[in-house]
Amino acid sequence: MKKFRFSTALMAAVLSTTLAAALSVSNQSVSNQSFANQSVSNQTSSNPNFSSPSVLINEDVPDSYTVVPGDTLWDISALFLKDPWMWPEIWHANQQIDNPHLIYPGDVISLVYINGVPQLKIVRSREVKLSPEIRSLDHGDAISALPLNVISTFLSKTRVTDNATLNGAPYVLGGAERRILVGMSDDFYARGDFTDNRLNYGIYRRGDPYLDPQTGELLGIRAIDIGAARIKALEKDVATLNVSRAEGEIRIKDRLLVAEERTLASTFYPRAPETAISGLVMNVEEGVRNAGALDVVAINRGNRDGLQSGDTLAIFKRGELVKDRVASERVRLPDERIGLLMVFDTYEKMSFALVMEADRQIDLGDLLRNP
Numbered sequence: 134m135k136k137f138r139f140s141t142a143l144m145a146a147v148l149s150t151t152l153a154a155a156l157s158v159s160n161q162s163v164s165n166q167s168f169a170n171q172s173v174s175n176q177t178s179s180n181p182n183f184s185s186p187s188v189l190i191n192e193d194v195p196d197s198y199t200v201v202p203g204d205t206l207w208d209i210s211a212l213f214l215k216d217p218w219m220w221p222e223i224w225h226a227n228q229q230i231d232n233p234h235l236i237y238p239g240d241v242i243s244l245v246y247i248n249g250v251p252q253l254k255i256v257r258s259r260e261v262k263l264s265p266e267i268r269s270l271d272h273g274d275a276i277s278a279l280p281l282n283v284i285s286t287f288l289s290k291t292r293v294t295d296n297a298t299l300n301g302a303p304y305v306l307g308g309a310e311r312r313i314l315v316g317m318s319d320d321f322y323a324r325g326d327f328t329d330n331r332l333n334y335g336i337y338r339r340g341d342p343y344l345d346p347q348t349g350e351l352l353g354i355r356a357i358d359i360g361a362a363r364i365k366a367l368e369k370d371v372a373t374l375n376v377s378r379a380e381g382e383i384r385i386k387d388r389l390l391v392a393e394e395r396t397l398a399s400t401f402y403p404r405a406p407e408t409a410i411s412g413l414v415m416n417v418e419e420g421v422r423n424a425g426a427l428d429v430v431a432i433n434r435g436n437r438d439g440l441q442s443g444d445t446l447a448i449f450k451r452g453e454l455v456k457d458r459v460a461s462e463r464v465r466l467p468d469e470r471i472g473l474l475m476v477f478d479t480y481e482k483m484s485f486a487l488v489m490e491a492d493r494q495i496d497l498g499d500l501l502r503n504p
Contacts, residue, residue, distance in 0.1 A: 188222050189215035190244070190251055197243040200236055206278040206402050207475065207489060209236070213244060213253060217489075218403045218445035218473075218504050223253050234402075235275035278401055278443060279477055279487050280427070287418060287429050290380070292337065293353040293480050294390070299339055302388040303327060303372070315383040317360075317376055323389055324371050327364070334374070334389040336360045343483055345433045346415050346498060352433060352482040359383055361392060401443035403475060405504055408439035410446060412501040415483075424495040428488050430474065432501055435482045442479060446486070448472040449500040450493065468500060469493075 194213050210217035236242070241256040303325025308315040315321040340355030359381055362374040376383065416431035417424045424430050434440050452466035472491040476484045488495060 188219050188251060191215055194244060197241050200238050200240045200242065200276060202238045204238070204276050205280055206236065206276060209242060209276075210403050213242075216504065218405050218475075220403045223251055224402070237275055278403060279475060283427050284429060284477060284487060287485070288478070290358040291418070291485070292335075292356040292358065292390070292393070293343065293483065294337075294356045295354060296351075298390070299337075299354060299356065299388055301326070302390050303334070304389070305336070305383060305385050305387045306371070307385050308383075313385055315376060315379075317379040319376050319383075320365065321362070321374055321376065321383065322371060323362075323374055325389065326370065327367055327372050329391075331391060332364045333377075333392050334362055334364075335392045336362055336376075336383055336387050337390050338384070338387050343416060343431060343433075345482075346413050347433065350482070352435070353480055356388070356390065359387055362389070401441070401477075403445050404443050406440060406444040406446070410434055410438060410440065410444075410501065410503055412438075412446070414448070414495060414497055414499045414501065417495075417497065418485075422497055424488055424491070426472075426488050426491045428495075430486055430488060430495070432474075432476075432484050432486055433482075434501070435480050435484050437481055440476055440479050440484050442477050444476045445489075445504050446474055446476070446501045447504040448474060448488075448491075448495055449502060450496075451498070451500055471495065471499070473504065474501070 191213060198209065198212060200209065206220070207217055210220045214220065214223065236255065237257070239257075243254050243256065245252055245254055303323045305315070306322040306324050307313055308319055308321045312319075312321075336359040337356040338359050340357045342354050343352040344350070345352055360379040360383055361377050363377050364372050364374050366373040374389075412432050412434035414424070414430050415433045418429040418431070432446075448471050449468040450471050452468045454463055454465050456462075457464045471493040472495060473489045474486040475489055476486045478485040
């Protein structure tokens with residue numbers, strides 16, 4: 134069973150900062166500026182171990198942590214908080230620095246208490262105040278909410294579409310010299326509507342449908358990435374294309390869809406959903422039936438249900454149905470919480486999420502609820 138682990142740099146920071154905290158006492162004072170959108174209690178306390186009833190701080194947390202390349206927002210949130218999805222409740226966006234909601238390698242994250250309420254603040258290593266002379270940091274340099282190395286391949290190869298889109302897309306007629314299979318750098322012919330004057334297309338094969346396990350509703354169709362091609366010539370509705378990328382053999386009836394760049398936005402963060410969510414794990418990528426930490430799963434809830442990238446859901450194993458020998462009846466045991474996942478790619482009717490924590494094997498049909 135795979136387990137989610139912090140990076141070595143994070144663990145080293147915890148040990149070193151805890152030792153330093155035992156040798157020194159901070160005399161730094163902080164302002165009484167309140168955190169916008171703060172939902173934690175405004176109780177006051179002089180005890181640094183105090184935390185709001187809704188935000189639990191980990192024991193022996195460091196006073197500060199310097200972000201290093203490879204860190205994720207989940208790593209940092211889990212370093213300070215028992216419940217990483219509570220990040221919005223404690224994050225203090227410093228309006229005196231550029232892009233205060235983004236975090237970059239070299240930034241220092243500090244845990245402070247304002248009127249007894251814990252807050253995380255940032256000191257930017259490369260710029261402190263906004264001015265016309267300071268160039269804004271590239272959003273692409275900011276750390277991501279999730280490990281990009283885990284999901285980058287998924288993002289590039291997985292696409293969800295619908296019957297109307299696939300059926301209306303141009304399709305492969307065949308290769309030159311009547312070949313039925315086409316490979317890298319080969320020319321091939323496709324027929325369809327090319328009136329949008331685009332030159333570059335992705336090549337996809339119809340995959341399995343995503344069906345809601347509860348209702349049977351068609352939530353989407355997986356379009357399997359086969360490659361990419363560029364139009365060389367067009368005569369009426371028949372185009373000659375050249376294969377610029379091939380992940381496998383291109384076949385007759387494969388479809389051409391407009392190429393799309395699918396990247397993980399750096400602007401979302403772990404949080405609880407804004408609406409009540411009740412769903413199921415309906416598919417595990419890589420064609421297996423169970424998942425562990427850092428596996429991608431498909432769930433039967435999407436934009437129409439209020440889900441957004443960054444939303445965190447708890448995973449439950451349905452309680453067993455057992456026989457009560459005293460009452461002579463069957464009774465279902467309570468559901469067991471076994472992990473957490475974070476949504477990172479949403480569609481209208483479904484979403485993809487990354488399993489962040491797994492205490493047990495996650496199976497198809499496991500329950501999803503607000504954490």
